[in-house]
Amino acid sequence: MYKIPGHHHISMITKNASQNNHFYRHLLGLRRVKVTVNQDDPSMYHLFYGDKTGSPGTELSFFEIPPVGKTYRGTNSITKIGLLVPSETSLFYWKERFKEHGIEHSDITTYANHPALHFEDPEGLRMVLLVSNGAKVVHWQTWEKSDVPAEHQIQGMGTTEITVRRLDKLASTLTDMFGYTEINRTDDEAIFQSIKGEVFGEIVVKYLDGPTEKPGRGSIHHLAVRVKNDSELAYWEEQVKQRGFHSSGIVDRFYFKSLYFRESNGILFEIATDGPGFTIDGDIETLGEKLDLPPFLEDRRVEIEENLKPIEEY
Structure with a gap:
């Protein structure tokens, strides 16, 4: 059986690409590694931030939807993103x-x-910085032009929080299908790790009854987990089918291949390949500086650019 080596990326909704760009590039010090569009709806930006090359496990991605309303927080949703930093200092x-x-x-806590x-963030997206104790994503690379000193830079995704009505259902998906290890359990919370002892594939599942979250700006759309290559993705597609989940089937996103499914609480998971990555159509030195389109959208570039509001720097 294949193992899930950790998180691949996580995708959110933003109302304002310029504000989002300022916060994640200049305040959090991440590199904007790709400016592209939602491949299913090219009228909206899809922005990716991460380490020097946008390595799997470091990517935060945002769909810009200008008319989107506020998030009404609730259950059956992905509710918090952990980001790794090197030390308590x-x-x-x-x-x-x-x-x-x-x-x-908050104050410094645990x-x-x-x-x-x-x-x-300015749109209410909930995040938490976690001390990595050396457990950064192994291929993470320092971004030399970051506004944050190298010794304090964010080193990728850590613990991700999911809140659900049926904790045992999600627990079964994580352990029985994906092979995660349950390392801690109370009446209303459980912690799972894709690789035991490693925080970069960790998921906290919390029990919460009540209304389902109504997504809006600052809400989390889906969590993507990593697989190595096409053959591993095909294996996981079969596992998803065997569990009775409806799958999107394998989709070629150009920068990676992936499939999507919703587990029993309605949480949307993506399973994504590590490669080929964001350098497939860009030079490392100039990643994220212009609009990149996958080949199947290139002949619509003029139309797409006309419909996108330029991202302002401030």
Whole structure:
């Protein structure tokens, strides 16, 4: 049986690409590694941020939907993103940085047994910085032009939180299908790791009854987990079918191939290949500086560019 080596990326909704670009590039210090469009609806931007090359496990992605309303928080949703930083000293650096820039944040605390600092982006997306203790994504690369010093840079995705009505159903999907290890359980919370002992594939599942979250700006659309290549993706497609989940089938996203399915609580998962990656149509030195389109959309470039509002720098 294949193992899931960790998270691949996580995708959110933003109302304003320019504001989003400013926060994730200049305040969080991530590299914008790809400016493209939603391949299913090319009228909207799809922005990716990550390490130097947008390595799998470091990618935060956003769909810009200008008319989108507010998020009404609730259950059966992905509710928090963990981001790894090198040390507890880094948490103090980030606390001061958030204070200086007026970013909503907590005191330094613990989360899922890790030293932590909770914060929100300008649209209310909930995130938490976690001390990695050397557990960064192995292929993570420093972004030399970041506004954040190298010793405090975000090193990829860590613990991701999912809140559901039926905890045992999601637990079964993670352990019985994906092969995650359950490392801790209480009445209303369980922690799972794709690779035991490693935080970069960790998922916290919380039980919450009540109304389902109504997504809007600052909400999380889906979580993607990593697979190595096409043959592993085909294997997982079969596993999804055998569990009785409806699948999108394998979709070629040009930068990776993937499939999508919803588990029993309605949480949308993507399973995505590591490659070929964002350098397939761009030079490492200039990644994310212009609009890139997959080949099947290239002949619509003029139309697509006319419908997109330029991303402003400020």
